[in-house]
Amino acid sequence: MIKSIGEIISAGEGLSIEFKRRIDNPAKIARTIVSFANTSGGILMIGVADSGIVTGVSSELAELQKLEKASLDFIEPRIHIQIKSERIDGKQVMLVFVQESAEKPHYVVGERGARTIYIRVKDKSVPIPKLLLYNSDNLETEKLLASRHVKSLIAYLKSADAVSAKMFSKMINISEKRADRMLHDLAARQILLKIPGTRPEAFSLKWTE
Numbered sequence: 490m491i492k493s494i495g496e497i498i499s500a501g502e503g504l505s506i507e508f509k510r511r512i513d514n515p516a517k518i519a520r521t522i523v524s525f526a527n528t529s530g531g532i533l534m535i536g537v538a539d540s541g542i543v544t545g546v547s548s549e550l551a552e553l554q555k556l557e558k559a560s561l562d563f564i565e566p567r568i569h570i571q572i573k574s575e576r577i578d579g580k581q582v583m584l585v586f587v588q589e590s591a592e593k594p595h596y597v598v599g600e601r602g603a604r605t606i607y608i609r610v611k612d613k614s615v616p617i618p619k620l621l622l623y624n625s626d627n628l629e630t631e632k633l634l635a636s637r638h639v640k641s642l643i644a645y646l647k648s649a650d651a652v653s654a655k656m657f658s659k660m661i662n663i664s665e666k667r668a669d670r671m672l673h674d675l676a677a678r679q680i681l682l683k684i685p686g687t688r689p690e691a692f693s694l695k696w697t698e
Contacts, residue, residue, distance in 0.1 A: 494575055494584070498534070498541050502612040505531035510544050512555040516597070519563035523595045524607040524614035525587035526568045528685060531609065533585040545580025552583055565596045565604060566650075594650055594684055594693050606682065606693065617682055633678070638663070638671070643694065651684060651691040 492500075502508055505525065512518050512535060525531035536546040546552050553572070560567065571586040596604035606617040633639055638661045645660065646652060652660075654669035661668070672692050675681040681692040 494577060494582070497532070498537060498543065498577070501541055502539065504609055504611060505529060507531065507533050507612070507614075508537040508539055508541065509533065509535050510538050511535060511546060512552055512559075515555045515559035516563050516600075518555065519559040519597050520607045520614045520616075522559065522568055522570065522585070522587055523564055523597050524609040526590040526595050527593045527606060528589065528609035530589040531587055533587065534582060535585065536580060536582040543578045543580050543582060546583055549574060549581065549583060556585065563598050565598055566592055568595055589686060593687070594682070608685070633675075637661075639675070642675075646681075646694045651687070651693045653689045653691050655689065 497506060498508075500506070505528075507521050509518070518533070521531075521533055525533070535552050536544055538544050556570070556572070560570065568587065568590060573584045573586070575582050575584060594606045597607055598604055607614045608617065609615070641661055642652065642657060652672070654665050654672055657672060658665040658668035669690075672681060672690075673683075676683045676692060681694065684691045684693055
């Protein structure tokens with residue numbers, strides 16, 4: 490059964506719902522949009538307090554301009570969003586619909602050009618932790634990262650968004666089965682991110698701002 494907007498607000502924030510009284514910072518709102526697109530989609534409601542109280546927006550134009558800035562300046566690759574305006578309790582609320590993306594991962598681009606993947610965890614937009622290339626406490630991981638095949642993979646992923654087992658197998662001339670095992674091993678060691686919902690499975694580096 491399709492829920493009404495009122496029912497969605499009453500249920501509160503969660504994996505696919507976020508409330509904002511207004512957009513204060515386009516860079517921060519980009520994190521929400523990116524996390525929805527990288528996970529399972531969601532709705533950003535502008536004009537609703539964290540408590541679920543409908544506050545309304547004072548200027549739809551101002552909020553649209555901030556959304557446009559977030560999309561153009563802080564998100565790569567671009568994410569298509571749909572925006573609707575609803576009147577709730579006599580106040581205007583903007584609904585920003587974000588679909589789960591077929592082009593994920595998407596990145597939030599920082600002021601210095603650093604790119605960070607955000608995903609949705611419960612009711613939060615969470616950055617993927619920094620990739621630690623060398624860990625003196627884990628000699629096995631260090632040895633793995635020093636191998637020719639993994640160095641080639643990391644070099645490739647620094648300029649590409651993702652890799653599949655088939656792509657990796659062709660890149661270093663090994664069987665697809667072996668490439669798949671290597672990618673899963675690197676993901677288990679927190680070096681790669683297995684991107685949710687991709688078919689065939691795809692992996693990316695873990696970045697930080």
